[in-house]
Amino acid sequence: MIKVENLHKSFDDLDVLKGISTTFEKGQTNLIIGQSGSGKTVFLKCMLGLFTPEEGYICFGSESYEELTPKKRRELRKQIGMVFQGGALFDSMTVEENVMFPLRMFAKATKSEMLDRVNEVLKRVNLTNANHKFPSEISGGMQKRVSIARAIVNRPKYLFCDEPNSGLDPRTATVIDNLIQEITHEFEITTVINTHDMNSVFEIGEKIVYLEGGHLAWEGNKDLIHKTNNKTVTDFVYSSNLFRKVRVAQQKGY
Structure with a gap:
């Protein structure tokens, strides 16, 4: 489990994260979504220890990252797996x-x-x-x-994925989504996925965090997101004509 409490992060005079609090449970796929510039990448990098927040804390299990000694931070790093947006494989x-x-x-x-x-x-x-x-x-x-x-x-106990479906065709993207979810369930990993892919949201969104302007504007799961009346969320999730048609059909009971 990862618990985030009142997380703030700024760069110079720009406030990027503005008091985010949430929990990511183990054994489920936790998705972070939101428009470009909403703070998703900064949020992910804070959890990875690449950025240090000015306020708030991040707990891995029962331990706050900020309170860990350098030795314990190295031990924690061994428990973290990362899937990068471009794969980041070594060509040689x-x-x-x-x-x-x-x-x-x-x-x-x-x-x-x-x-x-x-x-x-x-x-x-x-x-x-x-x-x-x-x-x-x-x-x-x-x-x-x-x-x-x-x-x-x-x-690893913790798996972070940054846009794992970037550059993939829809069928392959679904294969990758399902693989990540299967591994998450099989090994009881706390998996956090940063994504723009709404197919991923509807396929494997067991916990969804929607960020807007550095705030946590909504959280729920793939079933609740169909039912929410939060206009900001629905405008983002159903921004394409296809997904709008899907939502109308669901509302009509088709």
């Missing part, structure tokens, strides 16, 4: 080497043990025959699955 490394990279950094294991773990997670993301391929030799969807495998190879 094979799939196997990319996935093994966190193990080389953090794990105290033999080469054989690390390879066994790499093969285990590659099998979990359905990439059993890709070990010796380079990122340039595989599709964008496969690259995202490699990124997910790398993120979970150290058995």
Whole structure:
């Protein structure tokens, strides 16, 4: 679980986060949505420890990040997996080497043990025959699955995903969504996803946080978001003609 309380973050005279409080439970997919400039990326980077808030605190489990010693922060970092927007794979490394990279950094294991773990997670993301391929030799969807495998190879308690469906076609994006949700449930991970993809919201939005102008304007789940009368939320979520038609059909009971 991650608990955020009264989080404030500014840059010079610009207030970006303005008192955000929420909780992300383990074993479920927690989505952060909102317009560009709403504070989503800054919020995510605060939880990752890349930005230090001026006020408020972030608790991982029962421990406040701000109160952790440098040693405990390093230990916490080992428990965090990250799926980057562009995949962020090392072009000069094979799939196997990319996935093994966190193990080389953090794990105290033999080469054989690390390879066994790499093969285990590659099998979990359905990439059993890709070990010796380079990122340039595989599709964008496969690259995202490699990124997910790398993120979970150290058995993290917390998984952060920044626009994991960026650049993918709708069918592949759904595969990635489902994979992230399956892994979240299977390993009881606290997963936080920063996304613009409304398909993701409706498919895997077990907890949805909507930010507007640095404030938490709404929170709920994919079922409640269909029923909310919060105009700011509905204008954003149903901004496309397709989703507006879907909502009208739902309201009419089709």
